[in-house]
Amino acid sequence: MAQDMTKPRNIGDVLLNVENISIAFGGVKALDGVSFDVREHEILAIIGPNGAGKSSMLNCINGFYHPQDGIITFKGTPRQRMQTHEAAAQGIARTFQNIALFKGMSTLDNIMTGRNLKMKKNLLWQALYFGPALTEELEHRAKVEEIIDFLEIEAIRKTPVGKLPYGLQKRVELGRALAAEPDLLLLDEPMAGMNHEEKEDMCRYILDVNDEFGATIVLIEHDMSVVMDISDRVVVLDYGRKIAAGTPDEVRANQDVIDAYLGVSHD
Amino acid sequence: MFYRESGQFKTSYQKDQQVFPIAQDRIFIALLLVVAFAVVPFVADEYWLQAVIIPFLIFSLAAVGLNLLTGYAGQVSLGTGAFMAVGAYATYKITTAFPEINIVIVFLMSGMVAAGVGIVFGLPSLRIKGFYLAVATLAAQFFILWLFNKVGWFFNDSPSGTITAPPRTLFGIMISGPEATAEVRYFVSLTFLVVFTVIAKNIVRGRIGRSWMAIRDMDIAAEIIGIQPLKTKLMAFAISSFYCGLAGALSVFAWLGGAETEAFSIAISFQVLFMIIIGGLGSIMGSIMGAAFITLVPIFLTNMPAMFGIPMATDLSKHIEEIVFGGLIVFLLIVEPHGFARLWQIGKEKLRQWPFPY
Amino acid sequence: MELLNILFVAPFVDITSSPVFFAEVVIGGLMTGVMYSLVALGFVLIFKASGVFNFAQGAMVLFAALTLVGLMERGVPIPLALAGTVLVMIALAMLIERMMLRHLVNQEGIILFMATIGLNFLLEGAGQIAWGSNVKVLDLGIPNQSFEVAGILLNQFDLFAAAIAAVMVTVLAVFFQKTTIGRALRAVADDHQAALSVGIPLKTIWVIVWSVAGIVALVAGIMWGAKSGVQFSLSLIALKALPVLILGGFTSVPGAIIGGLIIGVGEKIAEIYWGPAFGGAIEGWFAYMLALAFLMFRPQGLFGEKIIERV
Helix, strand or coil: CCCCCCCCCCCCCEEEEEEEEEEEECCEEEEEEEEEEEECCCEEEEECCCCCCHHHHHHHHCCCCCCCEEEEEECCEECCCCCHHHHHHHCEEECCCCCCCCCCCEHHHHHHHHCHHHCCCCHHHHHHCCCHHHHHHHHHHHHHHHHHHHCCCHHHCCCEHHHCCHHHHHHHHHHHHHHCCCCEEEEECCCCCCCHHHHHHHHHHHHHHHHHHCCEEEEECCCHHHHHHHCCEEEEEECCEEEEEECHHHHHHCHHHHHHHHCCCCC | CCCCCCCCCCCCHHHHCCCCCCHHHHHHHHHHHHHHHHHHHHHCCHHHHHHHHHHHHHHHHHHHHHHHHHHHCCCCCCCHHHHHHHHHHHHHHHHHHCCCCCHHHHHHHHHHHHHHHHHHHHHHHHCCCHHHHHHHHHHHHHHHHHHHHHCHHHHCCCCCCCEECCCEEECCEEEECCCCCHHHHHHHHHHHHHHHHHHHHHHHCCHHHHHHHHHHHCHHHHHHCCCCHHHHHHHHHHHHHHHHHHHHHHHHHHHHCEECHHHHCHHHHHHHHHHHHHHCCCCHHHHHHHHHHHHHHHHHHHHHHHHCCCCCCHHHHHHHHHHHHHHHHHHHHHHCCCHHHHHHHHHHHHHHHCCCCC | CHHHHHHHHHHHHHHHHCHHHHHHHHHHHHHHHHHHHHHHHHHHHHHHHHCCCCCCHHHHHHHHHHHHHHHHHCCCCHHHHHHHHHHHHHHHHHHHHHHCHHHHCCCCHHHHHHHHHHHHHHHHHHHHHHHCCCCECCCCCCCCCEEEECCEEEEHHHHHHHHHHHHHHHHHHHHHHHCHHHHHHHHHHHCHHHHHHCCCCHHHHHHHHHHHHHHHHHHHHHHHHHHHCECHHHHHHHHHHHHHHHHHCCCCHHHHHHHHHHHHHHHHHHHHHHHHHHCCCCHHHHHHHHHHHHHHHCCCCCCCCCCCCCC
């Protein structure tokens, strides 16, 4: 399970920079002046107690929430206020805390949907399902099959995802996010509700994704052993504020973090 | 015993993505088409074609259209009747203004007009969902029919307020108007249905269909993976309305021969909605099965008492029809909320294992 | 210019030149609005308590009115006929729960909605077979005389109807907010399974709420029927209740009332002052367009809660 530390990690430049982000819902501050950056090819974990603002942070990064204050810079361009769907076009994909698969569709279709942005053929060709449209469909099918193969879900290819057990659904969801070939992959509690073996599998997939697909990963996780094992750096949030950041070892030793987790009163 | 896919191996993704991956299914569909094109018109008499089969074909087309919107894209519409009316009135306007344009082209143009109207009334779908959207489509239903009723331009100020199908030919054969035979009109309707069913199937199994279903199943997640909700929903409204418009055009030009707005009332909207519920939401095949059921049951109910020699007042049989209809809908929803399409699928599964189910 | 005049100038000139007539139009609209409110109220009750969008509410109005008239035609005295109809509506609620709702627990909203469309047809057919489909006169002996207040013509019957509606709304509001059953109803509306898990008897709750909705339907049926005769078109007012619900929000009792009044007044005014510009009969779609325009600005309705979407 432990990461192979001898392997060189080719961490690159800053991919995503989050600067002084604040967002409030009806007076409750979910995020309060949070800043950090994510470098290419690294695995960054965001941790913190429940309600610390972790999911809100991911929602801001992929454009679902619009922060009231602060700047998000992705691939060197500061982001204007944008529609939710535009983040995906820029190369950000994610999975969700409560699985958000398309329940009426098969595993294959779910993952194919992840490639929607890459498919260009217009309605007329699609109506014929012939020529360029067919070629395109088959090309993407081949790509999707690679992902299916990678995640070892060949057997459930044609099963409607609503019927799959929880652990497999999580895997399909990861597959759907991978299908978009994202530069930045956001994983919201990818291991929640899994047993030990499933967690190990998921860790392996995450590391492989990082390694083979070269994706930069930001993940939220509650299981500390997992976080400490697989992440390069950790950002700790508490009550919407960043209270620590650094390598797993640094964070582990940080007094504020220990307080936050052991519950020291906030006054 | 005879119905199984053992021995039929898929060696390419193309083969795996066929509409009917099992050879027996393909044979069955081929036979069905042969019967439809080569046997039915010579066996069925005028009454059956006019009263049963042609309306069935036309409603199938409308049901396929509505199923694209409601079953696949998840947007409930109660405005089917109005979109059909748009198709019918547009055809009438275009073909009376430009009699030289081929009628089939006119049909397709009218479908486009209906698609445009569909887009306009689909615009609210960005902000409103579910039942709320259903009310928006009701607005379309009442407003459009009122318009066609009030504004003389739409029916060329004919004193009766109706539109009538003028005689039009295709390849020298009369396909619309009083002189077109039932057989020809049957062929026209059937051809449209077959062609557009294939197109619908192609659309739903490709990128566009997947984005519709994604919006239907979980719109937020769909948006986050990059599907533009407004564009996707509007496309569903446009394509669905195109189908409904085409069905409306056919119902005047290949079936009724003439109509007023009453022919496209809210009752029609509900009827088509029932077809797709009973047939199966999100199933092209189901739409057609549902259309068959909804058009056949009333015929059956009207004729049955007479068959047994029991005289029955028309309004009584109409009420009985309502009860049977309503009862069946409730019953079917309880037994199988996914309609005939799912029952059909289950049946096929059973058949595959027969006679050795273990 | 002509068009602008018809749309934006002439109606207002008409309004200001004859304020008494305008007041009468408004009052007429309010009365129709009360009727809409009563029908919408039945929708809200069932939606609030069972999450079912009951399309059959209109058919229940028709069914109740037909039953009442049918009993009276057969010589049953009015109080007995009323009691009998109430019993029929309760029996109907039990039947609906037993035959339909029980089997559809935890189905998606859209499936339940479709099922009530089926129910709508069933009730329309059954009611008309049982009691006949010709137009019937409903005479409960409510006085129907007009009198004048400050030059404005008022009708006793309309006032009576308004009073009844007010009483019903008050009773229902108290019922929902203050009683144990009311609380259980709200719990059920929130989540079927969760309600079951804390021991709320789902089936009983459903029977109660459908019975109450049936009685509300009866009241609406009496009012409409006494005004314009008991006939099939009664079930069509269900469609008019939809824009009312959009305006008021699906779960708000006061919303149903205010929404009904707005729609009632709005369409009367539109028909009388703007109708001629459009060639008349705009009452048929005005309410829907009004609701639609409203939705664009406030998708949750007047009193609905704003939904925060989260993932």
